[in-house]
Amino acid sequence: MSTFFVVQEGPVNALALNKDYSQVAIGGRNVFKVYAVEEDKFREVCNVRGSKHLNQGFSYNDVSWSPTDDHYLATAATNGHVSVWNLTKMGKAMQEQDYQDHKRTVNKVNFHASEPNKLISGSQDGTLRYFDIRLKSAVAIFYSNTESVRDVQFSPHNSYTFAAVSDNGGVQLWDIRKSEKCLQQFTAHSGPVFACDWHPEVTWLATASRDRTIKVWDLTGKPTLERTIHTIGSIGHVKWRPQKKYHISSCAIVIDCSINVWDIRRPYIPYASFNEHRGFPSSVQWKGDPDVFLSCGKDSTLYQHSFNDASRPAAKANPQGSSMNNRGEVLFAKKNSPFHNIASSSSSSLTKATVGLMRKISTTQPIDQFHDASSTLHHITYVNEAVNDESQNFIALAKNYVLHGRSISELCEHNSTVAREFGKPHIAVVWKIIKTMYGEEFMQNSVNSNNTSRDEPQHNNKTANGTMGVLPVENVNNVRDAETETNCKTTNEAQTAQFSGGDEETELEDQVDNSQSYNGFPTYLNIGTGLPKGDFSFGENELDMELDSINSGDCYFLDFHTGYRGFDHVNSDDSEYVLPNEAFPVRHEIKDRSPPPEQFPNHHSPDLSEELEMFQVEEISPTPICVTKIPKKSMWDPSSLVVEALRHHANLGDIQTTACILIVLGDCRRFLTQLDEATQEHWVMGYIEMLTSYRLWNIVTQVIKRSWLPSVYQLNQQSTRINTNCGNCTKALQRVGWLCDKCHSSKYGVCCICNQVVKGIFAWCQGCSHGGHLAHIRQWMGSHKVCPAGCGHLCEYG
Amino acid sequence: MCEAQEINAEHKDLIHDVAYDYYGRRMATCSSDHYVKVWDQNSEGKWILTSSWKAHSGSVWKVTWAHPEFGQVLATSSFDRTAAVWEEIVGELPGPGERGTRHWVRRTNLVDSRTSVTDVKFGPKSQGLQLATCSAEGTIRIYEAPDVMNLSQWTLQHEIQCKLPCSCLTWNPSLNRLHPQMIAVGSDDPNPTNGGKVFVYEYNENSRRWIKLETISSLVDPVHDIAFSPNLGRSYHVLAVGTKDVKILNLTPVDDEQSAQSGVTKLDIETIAQFEDHNSLVWRVCWNLNGNVLCSTGDDGSVRMFKMNAINSWKPVAVLKGDSAQLSHAQYNSISITNGSTSIPFSQTARYIKLGSISQSRETPWH
DSSP: OOOEEEEOSSOEEEEEEOTTSSEEEEEEBTEEEEEEEOSSSEEEEEETTTOTTOOOOSBEEEEEEOSSOTTEEEEEETTSOEEEEETTSOGGGGEEEEEOOOSSOEEEEEEOSSSTTEEEEEETTSEEEEEETTSSSOSEEEEOOSSOEEEEEEOSSOTTEEEEEETTSEEEEEETTBOSSOSEEEEOOSSOEEEEEEOSSSSEEEEEETTSEEEEEEOSSSOEEEEEEEOSSOEEEEEEOTTOTTEEEEEESSSOOSEEEEETTSTTSOSEEEOOOSSOEEEEEEOSSTTEEEEEETTSEEEEEEGGGOBOHHHHSOOEEEEEOTTSOEEEEEEOOTTHHHHHHOOGGGHHHHHHHHHHHHHHHHHHSGGGOOEEEEEEEESSOHHHHHHHHHHHHHHHOOOSSSOHHHHHHHHHHHHHHTTOHHHHHHHHHHHHHHSHHHHHHHHHHHOOOOOHHHHHHHHHHOOSOOOTHHHHHHHHHHHHHHHHHHSHHHHHHHTTTOOHHHHHHHHHHHHHOOOSGGGGHHHHTTSOOOOEEEOSSTTHHHHHHHHHHHOTTHHHHHHOSOEEEOOOOHHHHHHHHTTGGGSOOOSSOOOOGGGSGGGOTHHHHHHHHHHHHHHHSOOSSOOSSOOOOOOOOTHHHHHHHHHHHHHHTOHHHHHHHHHHHGGGGGGOTTOOHHHHHHHHHHHHHHHHHTTOHHHHHHHHHHOOOHHHHGGGGSSOOOOOBOTTTOOBOOSSSSOBTTTTBOGGGBOTTTOSBOOSOEEEOTTTOOEEEHHHHHHHHHHOSBOTTSSOOBOSOO | OEEEEEEOOOOSSOEEEEEEOTTSSEEEEEETTSEEEEEEEOTTSOEEEEEEEEOOSSOEEEEEEOOGGGOSEEEEEETTSOEEEEEEEEOSSOOTTSOOOEEEEEEEEEOOOSSOEEEEEEOOGGGOEEEEEEETTSEEEEEEESSTTOTTOOEEEEEEEOSSOEEEEEEOOOOOTTSOOEEEEEEOOOOGGGOOOEEEEEEETTTTEEEEEEEETTOOSOOOEEEEOOOSSOSSEEEEEESSSEEEEEEEEEOOHHHHHHOOOEEEEEEEEEEOTTSSOEEEEEEOSSSSEEEEEETTSOEEEEEEOTTSOEEEEEEEOBOSSOBEEEEOOOOOSSSTTOOOOOEEEEEEEETTEEEEEEEEEOO
């Protein structure tokens, strides 16, 4: 069986098959033909319309082929004529009868299924007429008392019964012998009913309406609604599919050009769709076979359709849905499938077979299980799971990171400890590295390389007035730089020895635990006061081994590995610690930042002269490096590596680390020359996006406020205005506070508890409009239910 | 450990889509039964049905949330050839101590498609309120609400003809202002000879048109789902494709003179991962917030998670197996970047857990 078609001169409104399905008659505007239905084409048998003897200026609404006598056809025309045609005759003689009983358009004509020569028609004039084709006029007239009859169908179950549907949404059941009154009538639809069809086996009647529904009525007793199919467009035609109890085909008159076949047990989605027509199909007739049918349409075509060529909307439909939220939880909806176990139990060695099997299932399953479609929805949550932890960690880190207000070293140190605290040792290391590179010691170096001034008093003055961070850490670092320089070569061996086989991570943690266990931010202030710092300085190759071991662990440090030849780990030994201090005074301090030394006794300037002397003593001593003036270091610029590291984290999805480092770097961002502003903006916006999704509004605001990017900090400056109105005259308040320009009073802005004008948040009851300071009202409402103003209103919600 | 809580959605037909809202606290489901339902999670974590309405006169294929900045707004696409925009309205007069009654009203019905609207997605919020739909006839339509306060007015801005029927679409959510707007569309056309099934389009500011950047010719099998990874800071784009397997592609914009001159991005496309773990058709792919965990579901009924590790390679990290009745869970040890001292996970312990309880444990090789 195949799909084929033939094009007509005009739109086709109806078709009728003869009893052995070998021929088809079609009628429409300018069309009235009979075709023989052959294997792969339609062959024209007779073109009644083409006969020049008949001048027909109207179009046919319906065609019916007598089920008892293969020679007879009946037509219903827009001019109100019902005609009977004898196919054995030629020319004008073909038209055996031409009934002009109906006053208006005839919508439907139907031969009786078993009684020969009997014909019924339904018309726009609201009447049904019963004809005997041997007689010149109607045998019986049925007045439906409706505006128009759209369809009339004999019951296949009871030869006397026929059903008529009409524009008012009603269905009438008539007995052919009783023309005075219908047997039964009921309202089936909320709009005109365009078509009906009796089920060939059970006493069901399907009705189709402009209200975009197809309804199936059980008419065994009192009409009961069996099923309702909601369709896309108004339905103009319905026909049950033979041999398939639950299947019915439908044609829409608007929107949908497809012919749909529905399973009434699954009234939501067509079981099959035939999309061949380019215009709206008008009629469908099954060829006795459940897999083949003919259709005609407004697109002037006559088609034979085969089920093999149907599209299956449900098979194409996505049977699963999934969604993941910001906590890593997953929603998963999937189709319940009886075949499921076959697929899931197959092992990977059976890949090919499984794929084949699945394909087969996906094509056969919709047929067998079509109407049983259902889904289960699962909400998958994690309990003590890494995914969940990550969102918890993100929130914890976001809340505990400090992004501004202190020096870079201090911020890095703090954030490093926070990261460690929440199980992110690698992030902690990143912070430490950032500190090492962009902490004040780095700044020191860069400034030194540009500035030769060594005016110590000036330095102290400037630093005392400094506006930035208030930390001596830089002093220490500064000192250590010098130390590194002198010690690098001399003590290299000793330092290397310290690291022999030691696990860097462990050692670090020990260090942290011993010296600066994290107790919240204030602890940090101790770091600068000379306590061991547990910091890094750059050695030669000491940590390659350690880094290697980490790399092999999770490759996390791969990017750093090439950049940092290794970190050293300064032993927190007191004597070693004091010594570098002596180097301090020779270093120049950057003007704008640095601690007021008076806060930190061990760095007081009174010591400086002494330290200076000691330093000089050491300088004179015959060390391998003999310096009278510390040479400018050739600066190693870590910024490209830092940018790379930031990108790395961003690519990993760890935008938090990237964005926070970027924010903490503050002015040091100017060193990151390879980093364009758009990327910075991207990262900061990314972090804001994440914070927003966790509803961390305060942190979002903080990030926006600290932002150096115009496009970001402007986010907080839009739509910030809230207009308030005077409580008395409801005029908009123009001034700051609650003084009304019209009333010249601010008494309506007075707190009814303390009688002071409220500046700031004014909380009031929407019922009685009394209110006052938020704290006062809250306090009052904590113990009372009535209005504090004494108005008697029950302000508290029941 | 994993817990799968079954939610009785009471949809009368297949559920085709579920979607978390931006904050992950609400969920919308849509089904072939023409209904859309909205659920809220209460303080105990239980899902409470708050709204349910007949949204379309055909199967509802997709449901998607707009950014909450625009209000509580949903868009749906349906077999009935329309896409609709819905807004939640909270009743004017909440009773004392009660939340206002809520209901969803249809703000607009987009009726331009002549065939089933297979997907609908809101554009990135930086571009205002934009909506893209794609249809079975192969047309992508971009709508815009010029006034974000008026959700009932949408203008059809662009119509892009795609040669094959479209099944799914995704916006590139990149927050980088240098990344032009980008859309990727997948086709479920079953014929491999029709060529690539994924198309990438970009909005060109100069010509004010959407132009096709690429047809990804390596993907010739029907594509069922497609999703750009959230891009919070990457310079390249990551695209997940659900077809007969899970594929992850990197789309890297290439800076060269030609693209700089024409203003058209040139993409370097590389398939960086391909997972056949489902052994069957893959229906859905979705991303976590960071874009480093991909979740896929397939005809084998399992949910699989893939994670990007520190050297930019993707590895399976979890499987949630399900049978028709319930989901069980097998969890590989995730590649732990949270514990810096662990060694390479050369062998993994898989735990099989049914609804939270351990049924058995055994060693399974890493694959």
